[in-house]
Amino acid sequence: MEFALPPVRLALVFLPFVIPICIWVAWSDMKFMKIPNKAVLAMAALWPLLGWIALPLNLWLWGFALLAIVLVAGFLANIIGLFGAGDAKFAAAMAPIFVGGDIRLIGALYATCSLAAFAAHRAMKHMPAFRAATPDWKSWTSKKFPMGLALAGMVLFYLLAAFLPKG
Template sequence: MGLHVTAWSALWFLPFAAPVCVYVCWSDMRMMKIPNNAVLALTAVFVVVGLIALPLADYSWRLLQLGVVLLLGIVMNATGLVGAGDAKFAAAAAPFIHPGDFIFLMMLLAATLLGAFAAHRLAKYSPLRRMAPGWQSWETGSDFPMGLALGGTLALYLALGAVYGS
């Protein structure tokens, strides 16, 4: 498995981005919201750590990725395809992704989404639910806390990049 992301950049990003990803997963399950402070924190991680982790030319292009994904997310949110928090988180996560890893990332997102959905539904209808009473994601009908899959995907991507990156 050869990823285009360098192990160097993944190792720099991972310890700072992973806690934000965990917070996003937890927050979206608990409140069915991805808070703006998490999106801003993830963006700040890239802005600061990216100066160390990436060559300057790559850094600039990755910031452009944030803008492009944000615009796509706004359109997708306006058409009801995704939630606003999901769109903002995807935009904040975009600069962490090497453009050459896009297809791999989509496959990783699909696998993570399936696993997160199955785990969430199993917990929702099992005694595990009592460990987190009052979480809104238990109470919503068919809605799913997409932040669980999005945060998990970014954290997994960076972890895999740290091990298998170029």
């Protein structure tokens, strides 16, 4: 089974801005168990500023609808306790980047990044050298998982997939 990869133009336009935001989100969520609203707003601002450069007008407009749909779904999921409000807001802010994408690739990335982030986080939690370097991280003692780590990885790997060889 072959996935349809995202457009290279999308990756070239967004990656320089998405990389630092995703590092910020992942670090903040592991250290404080919170995704800052400023990081969410920074990610959300990328779509109106850059989306029209990266994709055709119809997909750019659908990106706003996707943001709204994911925001509503995320808040409903937050209400029933599936994940945090920061996770819901960040997922909505990054959602437009996936507009027009291969749902199989997006689903596979979500599952893979979630499992990999969970495994890596739990492994690092038990490494004395890593724990000594990050003793004040709240995620080490929290019963909750810093989902921002997985979400940040998901959007980064999606954009990087644009550079994989086709066919």
